[in-house]
Amino acid sequence: MRIDIITVLPELLKSPFEASILKRAIEKGLVEVHTHNLREYATNNYKQIDDYQFGGGAGMVMMIEPIDKCISTLKDERDYDEIIYMTPDGNTLTQGIANELSTKQNLIILCGHYKGVDQRVRDHFVTREISVGDFVLSGGELAAAIVCDAVIRLLPGVLGNETSALTDSFQDNLLAPPIYTRPAEYKGWKVPDILLSGNTPKIEEWREDQALERTKTIRPDLLDD
Structure with missing residues (x-):
């Protein structure tokens, strides 16, 4: 399995994959996890990836163009089973969803920030929206790490006892x-x-x-x- 995480703050995603079960899964070659800094796909010298929302209102919105460029670059390299957007108003993560995602080969996880992403990203790129609960985080990175943990531990060979996950x-x-x-x-x-x-x-x-x-x-x- 390969998981590509699109993020504004890749440093937030380092420690979860540098310890314990997730680290062992990566070292054993059972999963690849790659982070992609969205600012590297910005279209101006200021590395801008957000702007004011049309119609007024508080909060900034993540722009469609950098996200499009990042997703398109990844899709040029391989096919993806799901493009997941982490958002408080998505479907709540369940064990059933984790089970289903663990059968996939390639996943993209897009971490939301600010007020969220331009709706056109959700309409034309995202295939699944996931929430980790009815509350709001400052960004989608921690939520993405939770999804990764829930999914990766189910992969064959990750846990010491293959039947352990079945009794969770x-x-x-x-x-x-x-x-x-x-x-x-x-x-x-x-x-x-x-x-x-x-x-x-x-x-x-x-x-x-x-x-x-x-x-x-x-x-x-x-x-x-």
Whole structure:
């Protein structure tokens, strides 16, 4: 997989890919992540990539021409499955979306800034719009990093245990069940006996029951879906 991130602030995207699982995935050649500074595609000497909005109003708007030049340059080199725009009014990122994106080969992620991008970018270039929640960030970089993390960890060979991602919360519209590790008793707080029994079918049944009960209590909306 290859992910190209178009950004005004590429420095914000360095650290997430220089540590932990994402770094290992890149080093193993399972994914390529490239950042592209939008100012390098500006059309004047001032590296301008934003301007006042037509009709008046507060806030600047990212201009269409630098974005067009950047996307066109990338598309001249390869085909892309999706051009994703990170925006608060996009579709909320879900595990299902992450699962789907993990099956793609090449992705472009455009990070919004200011009041957002010229609408013509959304109309003619963007194929999918994603939000990480009903709130506004100062830019789309952190949101893009979240999407990358959610997608890359699903790629075969990234996680040490290939089945680990399949048991995450939301994979089956349920929250994960409670989990425990050593010691079996701490300050009088005991691990449920069933987990120490060695009876795998009964343990799985307990986990399914616990997952359902947790979901009913904490996120009943998931069951409506």
